[in-house]
Amino acid sequence: MKANTGAEATPERAERPRVAFVVQRYGQDITGGSEYLCRMVAERLTRWYQVEVLTTCAKDYQTWRNEYTPGRGRSNGVIVYRFPTIQERDMARFNEFSEWIFSRPHTDRDELRWLDQQGPVCPDLIEYIEKNRNQYDVFVFFTYLYYPTYYGLKAAGRPAVLVPTAHDEPPLRLRLYREVFERPRAFIFNSHAEARLVDRRFGLRGRPYRVAGIGVQVPHSVSGTRFRTQQGLDRPYIVFAGRIDAGKNVHELIDYYRRFKQTHPRPPYLVLLGSLGMELPPDPDIIYVGFVSEWEKWDILRGAAVTVIPSFLESLSIVALESMYLGTPVLVNARGEVLKEHAVRSHGGLFYRDYEEFEAMLDFLLQKPDIRRQLGRQGRQYVQRYFTWPRVLARYRAVLEAVRGKS
Structure with missing residues (x-):
C-alpha cells in the first residue's frame, strides 16, 4: 500500500x-x-x-x-x-x-x-x-x-x-x-x-x-517525597529509568544490587521505571513501576538517593541529564565514555568499572548525604549551562x- x-x-x-x-x-x-x-x-x-x-x-x-x-x-x-x-x-x-x-x-x-x-x-x-x-x-x-x-x-x-x-x-x-x-x-x-x-x-x-x-525542561511542582509516601517506603531508594532489558545492561545492575544487599543491612530499594523486556527475580526490595506519566517520572527521579545507569551503549542518556537537573546524583558505568564524560564534566556523579567499585561508590553516596547534595547542585549547574x-x-x-x- x-x-x-x-x-x-x-x-x-x-x-x-x-x-x-x-x-x-x-x-x-x-x-x-x-x-x-x-x-x-x-x-x-x-x-x-x-x-x-x-x-x-x-x-x-x-x-x-x-x-x-x-x-x-x-x-x-x-x-x-x-x-x-x-x-x-x-x-x-x-x-x-x-x-x-x-x-x-x-x-x-x-x-x-x-x-x-x-x-x-x-x-x-x-x-x-x-x-x-x-x-x-x-x-x-x-x-x-x-x-x-x-x-x-x-x-x-x-x-x-x-x-x-x-x-x-x-x-x-x-x-x-x-x-x-x-x-x-x-x-x-x-x-x-x-x-x-x-x-x-x-x-x-x-x-x-x-x-x-x-x-531539559522540568516543571516547578516536582515532589521529592510523593512517590516514597505513596509506596510506603521506609528506606531510601535508587532508581533505574529506561528500557529494562539486557541491551541496557539491567541484568548486571540487578546482580550487583542483590550482591550489595547481602553485605549491607537495610539497603535501599531498587526502583525500575520503564518497559519490561526481561524476567525480574522475586525480590521484595526490587520495585517495578512500569510506564508512568512524565509528572510521576520527575517525582521518582527527584526523590531517589541515586540514579544508576548501567548501560555503556549510550550517545547521550537523557535520564542522566534529567536526574542531574533535579539535583539527584548519578552513578554510571565507566565503560560508557559518554556517561563517564557527563559525570566528570558535571562533577554531578560517580562511576564504576566492576562490582567492587559499584559497591564502594554506592555505599559512599548512601552514607554521605552532604556529598550527595553537593553533587546534585553541581549536576544541576552543568545541565543549566549546557542543556537548556x-x-x-x-x-x-x-x-x-x-x-x-x-x-
Missing part, C-alpha cells in the same frame, strides 16, 4: 525554509532515545522552519509492524508523512545473523542483507525522498544505524545533516557505514565523546558540526543555516 504523500499533498509552501527530519519511528507514544530527541527538536524548530517528519508506520522497534495509518498527518504542529514497512523483523533470525556477521569474514552483500534484516525496510519512504528532494532545503537524518538513513542519504542527493546518535558498538565497524558517514555535509552530536568516536572511525574532514545534546532548550536549538539552527548557506 502506498501512501498518498507526493509533493502535491502539501499545497502550502511556507516562506520558512522547509526541512525534512527522517527517522525510523515517530509518535507521542514512542519513547526511544533517538526518536524522542527527533520529536522534541522537530516540535521546537517549527518557530523558524517548516519541519516535516518522514517516517514509517511502525511503532515497535523489535518487529517494525505497521501500526500507524500511512499518509500525511500532524503531530503537535509538525507535519508527518508515514510510509508502510514491507516486512517484519524476525529478532531470533536477526540476532543469529548479527552474531555471525560481527565475528566472521563476510562480503559487502552480506552487510546489505544484514541491513535489510534489521530494517525497517520502507522503500516507499526512500522513493518519496528521491522524488521530492528538490522540495526541501535540508534533510536531517536521525540515527546512523537503520535502513531509512542508509538509503535515504543516497536518495536525498542534497545538503544533508546527520544526527548519528552513535556509540561504540559492533555495527559501527561494518564497512557499509563508511558510506553513511561520508555523505552528510554536517553533523550534530549528542556529546563530545560521540564526536571523537565518529572522527576516529570515519573522519570529519573539516565538515561543520555542533555538540547539541537535548534540552534555547542553547540546544541555537546549535541546531547554526548547523542548518551553515548547510543551507552552502547549498
